[in-house]
Amino acid sequence: MDPNVPHRSSPRWRPTSRLLVWAAILLGSGVANAVVEVMDAQRRGEVLALWEPMTWELSSAGMILLTLPLLWWGCQRWPLHADTWKRRLPLYLLASVGWSLLHVAGMMLLRHLAYASVGEHYVDGSAWPTRLLYEYLKDVRAFFSFVALEHFFSWFGRRRQGEAHLLAAPDDAPPEEPVERPQRFLVRKLGRDFLVATADIEYAQAAGNYMNLHVRGHEYPLRSTMAALEAQLDPARFVRIHRSYVLNLGFLVSIEPLDSGEARAHLKDGGTLPCSRRQLPVLRAALGQGPAPAEPAATPTAT
Structure with a gap:
């Protein structure tokens, strides 16, 4: 596989x-x-x-x-x-x-x-x-x-x-929740609107100009970049595990190391996601299994 x-x-x-x-x-x-x-x-x-x-x-x-x-x-x-x-x-x-x-x-x-x-x-x-x-x-x-x-x-x-959107602020009132850290997303599906809790998002997957939000077996595209979505999700709950995937730690069951140095993340519903070699230490640190990867030291400039 x-x-x-x-x-x-x-x-x-x-x-x-x-x-x-x-x-x-x-x-x-x-x-x-x-x-x-x-x-x-x-x-x-x-x-x-x-x-x-x-x-x-x-x-x-x-x-x-x-x-x-x-x-x-x-x-x-x-x-x-x-x-x-x-x-x-x-x-x-x-x-x-x-x-x-x-x-x-x-x-x-x-x-x-x-x-x-x-x-x-x-x-x-x-x-x-x-x-x-x-x-x-x-x-x-x-x-x-x-x-x-x-x-x-x-x-x-x-x-x-269904396509996901951030909750828009009313014309005559402030938004119900901070746009920079939304707790819910609005999903429009064939003329109907309903809310999806951010905590229910199992993972998000990059797909061109969209980020697909996976929720209980459904997939809702959101017009966003990976960097923009990461900035809007709680870093204590959501972790980037691959260049194309952000995972909700609440749905992670286990991590399976691979011979290549990468890993496979097993989810509660039986699905799996790839975890890159670069992001594996980040995931382990988020789970309390190891120190966070050190930032590269700055190169001194000549005076």
């Missing part, structure tokens, strides 16, 4: 499942398009073997499937929000050009290999600049369709599972 991956089931739609769904969609569309190509050729009085349009369609669909995880990663790494889309739109336009070039180059390679495997030679009558422009005009629509769908499902997923 990889110690850097938490051992627990996840309610999210896994990338493998998404790829299988898109594979079925693209395969079905490709087969239908290939049959239409053959029927159109027959109406023109031409003979076109089914394997040829199948090669054209499936080579394109295959490259799309191979590059989809990269596209999804980019959407998670640079999400589009109301306050970022104008700044990041040029980045997405540039990414669409790169995605199209990768798609076309891979597609052409697969076609040449497929034709060579049956003793044929694939011939594309178009000049490369014309071909690339033609393919890009098609690919840019597909690219932004995938981007829009990815962001829509990410948005809907956050709404369905």
